[in-house]
Amino acid sequence: MSGTMMYQPLTTGSLIDHAARYHGGTEIVSVETTGGTARSDWATTQANARRLASALDRLGIPAGARCGTIAWNNRRHLEIYFGVGAGGRVTHTINPRLTPEQLIFIADDAGDEVIFFDRTFLPAAAKLCPHFKTVKHAVLMGPRDDEAAGMIEGLLFYDELLEQGDPDYQWPDLDERSAAALCYTSGTTGNPKGVQYSHRSLVLHAFGANQPDGTCISAMDSLLPVVPMFHVNAWGIPYIAAMAGARLIMPGPKLDGESLMNLINDERVNVAFGVPTIWMGLLQALRSSGGKLPLLERTFVGGTALPPSMIDAFREEYGVELIHAWGMTETAPVATLNKLLHKHLELSQDEQRRLRHGQGRPLFGVELRVIDSETGQLQPNDGERQGNLQIRGHWIVESYYGKAENALTEDGWFDTGDIATLDPDGYMVIRDRAKDIIKSGGEWISTVDLENIAIAHPGIGNAAAIAAYHPKWDERPVLICIRAEGSTVEEAELLASYDGKVAKWQVPDRVIFVDSLPIGATGKVQKNKLREKYGRILTEDGA
Incomplete structure (x- = not known):
């Protein structure tokens, strides 16, 4: 008789349950939208996520419904991530920096039935809500607020929903291929397009991105995701942090260099995540104030190319390693990270430094190739010949939300729109965007x-x-x-x-x-x- 193994679906609920069960007391620090700092933990996050899911049941929000968020990185947003997705609905994070027309288009295209928003965005929400076609409930992420209630008819309040919710609510049995989250591209040309992530893809991304040659996060780490939770699931950090049981610092709306410098030092952050412009601001604040970062060890940088001079400045002046990563909305997003191989220990410091300037090697779970943009021929991995970068893998888009047509090439690869080279070890360097070169x-x-x-x-x-x-x-x-x-x-x-x-x-x-x-x-x-x-x-x- 042949042996068999248990099957359990890969769901985001399993991540938050693990964090609560084995890391329940590990701290979640949240810089609040209204000022001040709130302290929670993984056990409370799970209990509140369950309360939220049960409250949405009572509101009659059906399984599979999209629930939009217009919010900063904070504890309530984290609870929504898990309460909506693990509860069988879809967390749809909306970028508040888009134009009002784009925000309306995105909410309508997604068919959002609920909109959660931070108080920062109350004036915008008051103007937008009458234009949303499918939204049944608007929820202010905070306690009852009489001024806000007077601005939006029928407004609900997040803290009151939780008071009515059940902390012992049981997650529904979900197909791991069902949708858990939805993000839209930034829409620099034409309307933004939705990318819907399954529970399976998010859990596999958390496994893949947290390999030793990935983010290498453990329960001993104190994480600061400066990358917004409305931008490609904050690069998957909420899910990775839950899987690892790491301490999580949510920075709220203040992302200027001085605020981040103080937060990193006050909260003993040793790992951070953000785009290059964020670290430019931090570098300027450090230099102008004479500040130091005694506990920060490494920060992962993506979104756009990381200037080599910034890598040198952080390493030489502050002892912080900046690690280049690459991905996009369509790749969930992390696909490559720049870590050296054992053989590179024999190289000089200058040679190692040059290797770190690229976007790194593919994680397990994704494959890359480069195609000549004019002939369509596969380019060799020689580090020299460039072409269109294409990708496939376990957490790569197949089709856009609401679109019948497949988003892939005839042989099943996604064209990223980047121009790149690959070397024999798989090190990838983005040479440019195809539209920018x-x-x-x-x-x-x-x-x-x-x-x-x-x-x-x-x-x-x-x-x-x-x-x-x-x-x-x-x-x-x-x-x-x-x-x-x-x-x-x-x-x-x-x-x-x-x-x-x-x-x-x-x-x-x-x-x-x-x-x-x-x-x-x-x-x-x-x-x-x-x-x-x-x-x-x-x-x-x-x-």
Whole structure:
């Protein structure tokens, strides 16, 4: 007789139950929207998640219903993550930095039946709620608030829902392939598209992303996800933290450098997660205040390319390791992380440093390939030949929410829209976004390379490179920069810093200094807006 193994569905409820059962007293610290800090733990988070699920049952919200959130990283948002998903519904996190038109489109496209929102967003919610087509209940994430009740008809209050809920509520038996969460792309061109994650994909992502060569989170760690919970499930950190039983610090709405510096030190954070612009702000706060980060060991950085100069600054000045990661909404999101191999211990520090500049190797659970953008042929993994980056795996999108058509290539891969190279060990380097890369005289120029050189200059605070129309070469690079505080750097000096770092024909034709760059809803520079404004700056009738 052949042996068999137990089968138990991979659900997000199993994650929060594990955290409560074996790490119930481990602290959840929440910077509140209204000010101050609240302290909870995994056992309380689970009990409140169960209360919420039972309260939604009493409201008549059916299984599979989408429940939207417009909220910061805080304890109530964490409870909603698990209470909605494990309760058989779908947690739909909505990015509050999108335009009102996009917010309405997303809620309507998802068919949200409930909208939870932080008090920060009360004025916006009051304006938006009358336009939502499917929302039956709006819930303020806090106690009863008479002012808010007067602004939105029928408004419910999160804390009152929990008081009515059952802490011993039993999660329903769920198919692990059923939906647990829904996120929409940032929608830089056209309307945003929804990516719906199954319980199975979220649990497998938590396993995969937390390998030793992944985030390597344990119950001894104190985590600070600065990446918003409305941005691709905060990179899966709430689920990973529950699986590991880690201490979790939720930063709330204050994400400026000084606030983060104080929070990291006050709450003994040793691992953090965020986009490069966040760490630029932290670096500036540290340098201007003379502050230190004695307990912070490593931070994972994704969203956009991480400037090598920032890696060096954190390591050399503060003893913090910045680790490059890569993913996107369609990849749940973590797909690669940059960790060295044993053989790399023999390399010099400079050689190791260069390896860390890329986005790293695929985690178990995903595969990558590079396809020539013109011929469609598979490119060799030689670290040199670039092309369209494609991916497949256990937590990769197959089709967009509400769309009948498949989102994959004919042979089952998802095209990421990135231009990349792969080396024989699987190390991947994003050379550019396909829509951003510059083609000058038939040759490619990476905007990422140009930006990294500019940002490494001490006189530059941030920079973006774009393609500008050129009558002879079709496109030429133009650099749009923000000067660092107190800097007087001019164009000639900055362009001189490119000598020996790129070929002469790749050096930008122009440098334009501005006071600010347009930052999108996910913390990325909106190059489409820069191209609209400066795309013809090199012609006689330039902008």
